Amino acid sequence: MEFDAVLLGPRRAASIAAGHWHDRTINDDLDACLAACPDKIALTAVRLDTNTMRRFTYREMAALADRMAIGLSRLGVGRNDVVAMQLPNWWQFTLLYLACSRIGAVINPLMPIFRERELSFMLRHGEAKVMIVPKTFRNFDHEAMLRGLMPELPSLTRLVVIGGGGADDFDALLTIPEWETAADAKAILGSARPGPDDITQLIYTSGTTGEPKGVMHSANTLMANIIPYAQRLKLGADDVVLMASPMAHQTGFMYGLMMPIMLKASAVLQDVWEPNRAVDLIRAEKATFTMASTPFLTDLTRTVTETGKPVPSLRTFLCAGAPIPGPLAEQAQAGLGAKIVSAWGMTENGAVTLINLDDDDKLASTTDGCPLPGVELKVVDTDGKPLPPRQSGKLLVRACSNFGGYLKRPQWNGTDAEGWFDTGDLAYITPAGYIRISGRSKDVIIRGGENIPVVELEALLYKHPAVAQVAIVAYPDERLGERACAVVVPRAGQTIDFSGMVEFLKSHKLAIQYIPEKLIVRDAMPSTPSGKIQKFRLRDMLKAGEL
Structure with a gap:
């Protein structure tokens, strides 16, 4: 395989000189x-189906x-x-x-x-x-x-x-x-x-292009993120990392597989999320750190509270993938006794921002953290002009951990000549330099930390004989952050119901987690004069209970 990681070479010299790339694998x-x-002990792996540990x-x-x-x-x-x-x-x-x-x-x-x-x-x-x-x-x-x-x-x-x-x-x-x-x-x-600049990982991420994108990373780009991440969280050889988030995501791969080895620490792997088992593992293995999305934090907090089993070894729970609701952050802090750390990142960069361990606890639910060393952020308007603090716009990132490019799709790399990567997210920056994700310009729903490929879903539903128009939009969910709703305008004389939609999508061998969990049938879509569906209005109507 020939890898076209065109974003690596131009920044190698500067990354080495700045000490961000470490030239090791x-x-x-x-x-x-x-x-x-x-x-x-380097690795402890638990299989729940066979109740075995190795x-x-x-x-x-x-x-x-x-x-x-x-x-x-x-x-x-x-x-x-x-x-x-x-x-x-x-x-x-x-x-x-x-x-x-x-x-x-x-x-x-x-x-x-x-x-x-x-x-x-x-x-x-x-x-x-x-x-x-x-x-x-x-x-x-x-x-x-x-x-x-x-x-x-x-x-x-x-x-x-x-x-x-x-x-x-x-x-x-x-x-x-x-x-x-x-x-x-x-x-x-x-x-x-x-070598440290050879591609070591190819991992796919969903986007707005209608097909998954193959993200290419080298050892230098991955380690340029993991090292400052571990330093900010004050992790070292004495730590035990529990990883129940899938290692096929960057969360599990970078911080559950690579990071423990880089720290000479120990990793504990859980293959199926079951909060009671997670509590038992934390207690038995004396886990000190874990990272997962909001549903995991919700489940773990509830389980510790209901069972009365404390987890005194757990010092830090880093939560990413969706904003942490304020009440949950408070409940988790009290129930787990651990520092709750908010973070934001992407497959293309790893964790880009996270709060500090000595930050006020309220920042976990009101911000998505501040940049790691080697990361620069800016928020710009539609013309690319920087915006002042607290004004929302396009979030751009220039990071030592930026990926090498999208395999065979360099036209989608989204990185300009100065190294600024368009994240596709909307955000604002506080006067103190912390960011808050305020929306997404790319059309992806995040359900429990899992990206839902909206364009692909819509394309499939347009193949349904009863569908004239369709829009997939997010609606809020307390546990998962977001779920997907399909809003459909049927063809004249045709009907579609929820069970029919689900069976149709299953027949196309779609992952079950991608299937919308709500269907709303309408006579017409809110649209612009040019006929473009106004998804923001659909989202607002869902939130207000008007759909």
């Missing part, structure tokens, strides 16, 4: 852990990463080849990234909720060479789905199945054979390691 950090604390020391993790790296090379994976995986927060996720990094392969994490429609595009566009899936997860047969897709994916040469048995079994291919003892193992591991 996860291999260097894992090697440092192996030298300094080989017998420390632990790895840094010595064990490094040895298995080497073994799996050679195993991948035996499957034809080499430098710059894409290895896709659709896995929950299992130990195999962490080890696969480390294995890929040993041989210069590029990891492509894919959310377990994705189905045929999303996967067929992503795997084709990213030219994945190997795909790794669970046999089943949450009662869904991922192996059967991928076997059905493979004839349409010429670049995908091998499917590897966890728990599948047979010739494509994960353990049989990657963890049982003692590949590291082979005569050529040392040469493979020594010659294929990537």
Whole structure:
């Protein structure tokens, strides 16, 4: 695979000179852990379906990463080849990234909720060479789905199945054979390691273009964010990071997989969100930090309060993905006894802003934080002119952690010659330099931290024989932040109901989480004189209960 990460080269010299890029990879950090604390517990992974737990020391993790790296090379994976995986927060996720990094392969994490429609595009566009899936997860047969897709994916040469048995079994291919003892193992591991500017991660994000965008990151861009993030939160080797957010999102990948290794800390992975189990894990493993979206904070706070089980080890809960309601911040602070930190970020940059640990607690619910070192922000009007404090406009970011570009879509990179990236969000900046996201210029709904691809949904519903006009808009939800509502004007003489809409979208193999949870049928849409649907009016009407 040839990666067109055109945004990296022009800023390398300045990023190195400023000390923002560190010219190291996860291999260097894992090697440092192996030298300094080989017998420390690095990873504890819990599977709720089987009620099992597996632990790895840094010595064990490094040895298995080497073994799996050679195993991948035996499957034809080499430098710059894409290895896709659709896995929950299992130990195999962490080890696969480390294995890929040993041989210069590029990891492509894919959310377990994705189905045929999303996967067929992503795997084709990213030219994945190997795909790794669970046999089943949450009662869904991922192996059967991928076997059905493979004839349409010429670049995908091998499917590897966890728990599948047979010739494509994960353990049989990657963890049982003692590949590291082979005569050529040392040469493979020594010659294929990537550099800090090589692409290490390809991750897809939803946008307004009607198709997912492949975000390319190098070790330098990822670490340029993780290092100041950990410093602001005063995280170190003594911390235990609980990660229940999906590691196929940047939250889990950067701060649940990479960061603990970079800190010589310990990670605890939970594969299915179950707040009672999370409380037990925090207590048993003495977790000190976690990061998740607002629904996780709501659930954890309620569970601790209702069960009477305190979580005294938990010092910090970083909440991102949606604004934190003031009452929830207060309840969480009191119930958990932890500092609640608000943050804002993007797949393209990681966490861009977050409040400080010594900030007033009220800032967690009234702002989205201030920039990390190496990050600049500005808010501009439609003509690109900077706006004064507290005036909302387009939010631009210039960051050392800015991505390398969108794979095969450089025209969408949204970054000007001076390095300013158009986030697609609307915000204002306070006089103290904190930001508040005030809206989104890009047409995406965020449901519980998960981006809903509005354009794709609308395009699908326009194929429904009863739909003349459709608009997907957000409506507020106390737990998830937002849910999606489909507003439809039917064709003359046609009807559509909620169950019919759901079945239609399911027939197109859409992820269940993307399906609108409300349908409103109208005779006409509010529109501009030119006929453009005024979504802001629909949102306002929903909030006011007028729809």
